Amino acid sequence: MSEVDFIIRGATVVLPDRLAQLDVALAGGKIVAIGHGLSASSEIDAAGQYLLPGAIDAHVHYNEPGRTDWEGWATGSLASAAGGATCVFEMPLNANPPTLDRPSFELKRAAAEKSSVLDFALWGGLTPLNLGKMSELAECGVIGFKAFMSSSGTDDFPRADRRVLREGMAIAAKLALPVAVHAEDEATVAKLATEAIASGRYGVRDYLASHPIAAELAAIREACDIAGETGCRLHIVHVSCGEGLAEIAEAKRRGVDVTVETCPHYLLLTAEDVERIGAAAKCAPPLRSEAMRADMVDRVLRGDVDTIGTDHSPCPPAMKEGDDFFAVWGGIMGAQQFLPSLFSVGLDPSQVAHLASSAVAGRFGLAGRKGAITMGADADLVLVDPRRTAACRAADLLTRHPISPYAGRTFPASVTAVWVRGEPAWSADRGRGSSRGRLIRPSV
Numbered sequence: 001m002s003e004v005d006f007i008i009r010g011a012t013v014v015l016p017d018r019l020a021q022l023d024v025a026l027a028g029g030k031i032v033a034i035g036h037g038l039s040a041s042s043e044i045d046a047a048g049q050y051l052l053p054g055a056i057d058a059h060v061h062y063n064e065p066g067r068t069d070w071e072g073w074a075t076g077s078l079a080s081a082a083g084g085a086t087c088v089f090e091m092p093l094n095a096n097p098p099t100l101d102r103p104s105f106e107l108k109r110a111a112a113e114k115s116s117v118l119d120f121a122l123w124g125g126l127t128p129l130n131l132g133k134m135s136e137l138a139e140c141g142v143i144g145f146k147a148f149m150s151s152s153g154t155d156d157f158p159r160a161d162r163r164v165l166r167e168g169m170a171i172a173a174k175l176a177l178p179v180a181v182h183a184e185d186e187a188t189v190a191k192l193a194t195e196a197i198a199s200g201r202y203g204v205r206d207y208l209a210s211h212p213i214a215a216e217l218a219a220i221r222e223a224c225d226i227a228g229e230t231g232c233r234l235h236i237v238h239v240s241c242g243e244g245l246a247e248i249a250e251a252k253r254r255g256v257d258v259t260v261e262t263c264p265h266y267l268l269l270t271a272e273d274v275e276r277i278g279a280a281a282k283c284a285p286p287l288r289s290e291a292m293r294a295d296m297v298d299r300v301l302r303g304d305v306d307t308i309g310t311d312h313s314p315c316p317p318a319m320k321e322g323d324d325f326f327a328v329w330g331g332i333m334g335a336q337q338f339l340p341s342l343f344s345v346g347l348d349p350s351q352v353a354h355l356a357s358s359a360v361a362g363r364f365g366l367a368g369r370k371g372a373i374t375m376g377a378d379a380d381l382v383l384v385d386p387r388r389t390a391a392c393r394a395a396d397l398l399t400r401h402p403i404s405p406y407a408g409r410t411f412p413a414s415v416t417a418v419w420v421r422g423e424p425a426w427s428a429d430r431g432r433g434s435s436r437g438r439l440i441r442p443s444v
Ligand SMILES: [Zn+2]
Pocket: 059, 061, 091, 311, 313
């Protein structure tokens, strides 16, 4: 065994198959021993806390380069670290240029290497503009390709219609990379939005009504059908409703290689909250009714969801203002509350580790390196203290703009320390640490 750098002593360690009070030794950025009574010259007393594999948040938007005034890698990754993440997958849109080819990939990679405190993978785009560039993005090391079935909200990232999606999925299947889709049916959403706006109805309820469950279900069905036809690995992001999960479960039974992500906000917040909170709680698909939220939590607890990611999607405050709820930016900033929010909906530590970390690593080709507390894995670790509540206060937000739909809410557990390959990324006592993020490529 190489010389140990330090030991995290006495935490309740969330192992892949059980919880156990153990010591974990780190050296050279790896986990080098897990056991009782380990010794080293430096140690951290973690008794009473859970030690989990760091969350791998497969869904963040940091908007750099090009829209760094919306968030940026420095503030975004630090907020994610404080939420318990050690690795993030950054989406190909909302930065400028969007990640559609090698030059744009390299620009984003350089920005991330300069400022990210977390390891990172990059999604490439699947749009009508860049089908011919998907193989070069694969060479660059993208984690997969992201497509929008409805309008993305930015003109530089056009949506994929059925033909483009089919062609893109066929290419992705050959490249052995997954495709993630934002699944809402454009025809339905655009028609309802146009009708509402034309008749002067711009309110919160009008917006919510323009994104019905039927639009989500139709798109999920179409994406699953195309994935089945092309043999593409499909990951449907931010599913908002139990009916959507049931649709995906049915596709799985038919043999489609599909997994599903939901986000903490669909488990914690409702349409009533959007009316109360306003634009900070606007997202697409939108927040649903209380009954549907409760149903989503039940289904997550039952194992109907494969992964959870935050879809951290920030913007400047001015873009969240105005009376026209269709026009204000849709996107929820939730990276900093990631793991505390999951503990608050009743998931146990093993379920949190699975949904936010191990299952993500497994789906995206990082297993063995990340996503589990095992010998030889990267020492990507997070301590969560279940005796210490976490209040979400605007003054404590590490994001560029202190906007959160959770402001004023208190979570039942708090993240106290985070290490990326053994380097401190963030801690409750000391704030930002010394970690520097690296590009993570999938094993395909
Ligand atoms: Zn997103």
